[in-house]
Amino acid sequence: MLTDRETAIFEAGIKLGALYHQWVGTPISRRSAASVETAIEQAVILQPFVEEITVRLNRDLMKENTFGYSELSGLMFDVEIITRVRYSYCHARLNPCEGYPLMKVVECHEIPEISRN
Numbered sequence: 080m081l082t083d084r085e086t087a088i089f090e091a092g093i094k095l096g097a098l099y100h101q102w103v104g105t106p107i108s109r110r111s112a113a114s115v116e117t118a119i120e121q122a123v124i125l126q127p128f129v130e131e132i133t134v135r136l137n138r139d140l141m142k143e144n145t146f147g148y149s150e151l152s153g154l155m156f157d158v159e160i161i162t163r164v165r166y167s168y169c170h171a172r173l174n175p176c177e178g179y180p181l182m183k184v185v186e187c188h189e190i191p192e193i194s195r196n
Contacts, residue, residue, distance in 0.1 A: 083165045084169070084187055084189060086167070087163060087164040087169035087187065088169045092171065092182065094123055094132075094162065095160060095171060095173045098123055102151055103151055103153055104150050104151060105151040106151075107148060107151045108148045109138045111148075112136045112138055117134075119158075129161075129162055130168070131159075132158065133159045134158050135157040135158075136151070136155045137157065137175075141155070152180075158174070159171070166190040168188050169184060171183065
């Protein structure tokens, strides 16, 4: 049986992994980046256990091809997500680290029982 903390961590990881694999390769341009950021946020926030999500895409990496767009790559992502399972929270992030789109747990915490009322 998993604890609420472990479940919050799992949910954060699975959401970031799904987001990454669902959106990589999406046609994108600097003009459309804001709407893609919003679309990703609005899609992920609907999922169970997601409290907050912020998506920022690095526009400097968007090099237009002959047809006027580029493809979304993992290194363009800077995503922060907070998941909550009952009183346990997980803050996780997807962002570039040494040329790799790294997903990591930033911090986890639990609201103390005395503060739950």
